[in-house]
Amino acid sequence: MKEIGIKYRRGHRLDVALSTNMPLALVFLPASDIAKYVDKGNVDIGITGMDIVEESSADVNILAHLGFGKCQLCVQAPVSSKIKDVKDLSGKRIVTSFTNLAEKYFRDLEGGELTTKVSHVSGSVEAACALGLADGIVDLVETGETMRAAGLEIISLIMDTQTVLIGNKHTTHQDLIDILQTRIKGVITAGLYSSMEYNIPADKLAEACKITPGMTSPTVAHLSDENWLAVKVMIKKPEVNDIMDRLENIGATNIMVLEIQNCRM
Ligand SMILES: Nc1ncnc2c1ncn2[C@@H]1O[C@H](COP(=O)(O)OP(=O)(O)OP(=O)(O)O)[C@@H](O)[C@H]1O
Ligand SMILES: O=P(O)(O)OC[C@H]1O[C@H](OP(=O)(O)OP(=O)(O)O)[C@H](O)[C@@H]1O
Numbered sequence: 001m002k003e004i005g006i007k008y009r010r011g012h013r014l015d016v017a018l019s020t021n022m023p024l025a026l027v028f029l030p031a032s033d034i035a036k037y038v039d040k041g042n043v044d045i046g047i048t049g050m051d052i053v054e055e056s057s058a059d060v061n062i063l064a065h066l067g068f069g070k071c072q073l074c075v076q077a078p079v080s081s082k083i084k085d086v087k088d089l090s091g092k093r094i095v096t097s098f099t100n101l102a103e104k105y106f107r108d109l110e111g112g113e114l115t116t117k118v119s120h121v122s123g124s125v126e127a128a129c130a131l132g133l134a135d136g137i138v139d140l141v142e143t144g145e146t147m148r149a150a151g152l153e154i155i156s157l158i159m160d161t162q163t164v165l166i167g168n169k170h171t172t173h174q175d176l177i178d179i180l181q182t183r184i185k186g187v188i189t190a191g192l193y194s195s196m197e198y199n200i201p202a203d204k205l206a207e208a209c210k211i212t213p214g215m216t217s218p219t220v221a222h223l224s225d226e227n228w229l230a231v232k233v234m235i236k237k238p239e240v241n242d243i244m245d246r247l248e249n250i251g252a253t254n255i256m257v258l259e260i261q262n263c264r265m
C-alpha cells in the first residue's frame with residue numbers, strides 16, 4: 001500500500017480503513033474469504049492466493065500474478081503408510097481446508113463418482129493423519145518443512161499457486177482499478193530488476209551489450225576519455241552477480257548495481 005502511494009488510517013479492531021489520499025476504502029478479510037467478496041460483494045479489487053480463487057470457484061478477473069506466495073497444493077500421505085500412488089488413496093479418508101478442489105481432484109481420478117471421503121479442517125491439516133482422522137491430506141507445500149515434520153510426503157500435485165491481484169467483473173470503478181493495477185505492476189516489476197551502470201572500453205561495447213541487452217536497449221553515454229563508454233541497463237536480480245563477473249572479464253570497470261524503487265515499463 002505504501003509503495004503504490006495509498007495512505008490510510010485503520011482504527012483499532014476495525015477491518016475497514018478509509019484512504020486519506022485516494023477515493024477508496026481498504027477491507028481486511030480472512031484470506032479464504034477474499035475471492036468470494038470480490039466475486040459477489042461490493043469489493044472491486046483483491047489480493048489473495050490463486051488456490052483460494054479456484055477453491056471458492058470465484059468468477060473474477062485475474063489482473064496480475066504478483067510473484068510471491070508461491071506454493072503447491074498437494075496430496076500427501078504418511079511416509080510410513082507406503083502409499084506411493086494417489087489411486088491407493090481413492091475411497092479412503094482425506095482431510096483438507098480445500099474440500100472443493102480435493103473433491104474435484106478425486107472425482108476426476110475416480111472417473112466421475114466420488115467414493116473418497118473428503119472432510120474439512122481449517123488449519124494444522126498436517127496433524128490429521130497422526131491423529132487418526134485421515135489416511136491422506138490435501139494441503140499447501142512451500143519448503144516442505146511442515147510436511148516432513150509431520151512425517152508426510154507428496155503423493156501427487158494438484159496445482160501450483162501464487163498470490164494474484166483479482167478484480168470484480170462488474171465494477172463501476174474501472175478507472176480506479178486500472179490505476180491501482182498499473183501501480184501494483186510497477187512496484188512488482190521494480191522488485192524483480194536492478195539498475196546496472198558500468199564503464200567499458202569502446203571496442204568492447206558490442207560484447208558488453210550481448211551480456212546486458214537491457215529491456216529495450218542499453219543507454220550508452222560518452223566519457224570525456226574517448227576510449228571509454230558508460231552503459232546503463234536494467235537486469236534481472238538473480239542474474240546480477242553472474243553478469244558482473246562476465247562484464248569484469250571483458251574489461252568493464254566501475255560496475256554499480258542500484259535498487260529500483262518503482263518503475264513503469
Ligand atoms: N507456506 C506458504 N507459502 C506460500 N504461500 C502460502 C503458504 N501458506 C499459505 N500460503 C498462501 O496464503 C493463502 C492463505 O493462507 P492461510 O489460509 O493459511 O492464511 P493465514 O493468513 O495464515 O490464515 P490462518 O491464520 O487462518 O492460517 C493460501 O491460500 C496460499 O495462497
Ligand atoms: O512447506 P512449508 O514451507 O512448511 O509451508 C506449508 C505450510 O504453510 C501453511 O500453513 P500455515 O503456516 O498457514 O498454517 P495453517 O495452515 O495452520 O494456517 C500450509 O497450510 C502448510 O502447513
Ligand SMILES: [Mg+2]
Nearest residue numbers: 031122123124
Ligand atoms: Mg495459515
